Amino acid sequence: MDTYDWLLALHVSGAFLLVGGSVFAGVCNFLAQRTDRPSEIALFFGLVRVSLPLIGVGSLATLILGLWLVHHVDYSWGEFWIWGAILLWLVMGALGGMGGRVQTRARGLAERLAAEGDAPSAELTALARDRRANVSNYGAGLAALLILVLMIWKPGA
């Protein structure tokens, strides 16, 4: 294996961790929104935390190794698929962070309510199903999908 093979394999591994971790977080988020009981909402939002190291490592690996690959292969930085992917990576991170902050607040409230008798609460249900957070999370997923499209089709290459 030469340097290119190593960089590509690790870049692809980063992408698997990023998208796989996001799918896992998406499943937990979906399940948390299908219940009203605080202990169950806390359980699924708590499991989202397991995916965060994978998403973090995957995000950094895809970006750093991707930039390294561009330099190594001598692609032009002006090619649309390269700067478009970097832009989408930034959008994905920003949207994912916005959605994640609401989930963290919902998890905190759910844990408190679970300890106080586990009775359903309209405030918690509204927070767990927050429309803006959902739009942010699905937007982050869409950005990741578009990055994959750019990486495979390489428009402008």
Place this chain on the structure above:
Amino acid sequence: MLASVRPHAWDLPLFVHVLGAMILFGGTLAVAAFGWASWHRPQRELLARATFRTLLAVVLPAWIVMRIGAQWTQSKEDISGTPGWIGAGMAVSDAGLVLLLVAVGLAYWAARLRGAGWQPRAVAVLSSLYLVALAVAWWVMSTKP
């Protein structure tokens, strides 16, 4: 540098294959996490139902998409014989289906038993093994030794 010289006719099949594989990995990760979490949490019944539904709604459809993409990509590539990296990918894919179907059966059994018994742990072990196999497959398919 295959990626830089790959014909565009391969792009859509490859996209389908890779996207399916990534969702398969994420869904299997969720199944493994639910299985391990049920070991020491009181919400065993909920986790057993979540495991079964995730297998049916995410993991098996993703496996089908991944496998269709693989066959479609292979039909576009003019490769004589079966190189080791394709053989390894096929082996993980096809043996993985058997493992996943066993996991679905055990997850259904666990859901019927409201999460009690050894079945959730067996699903956790099987799905964790499959995660390792998937990681080996994507590494081999990326490096094409």
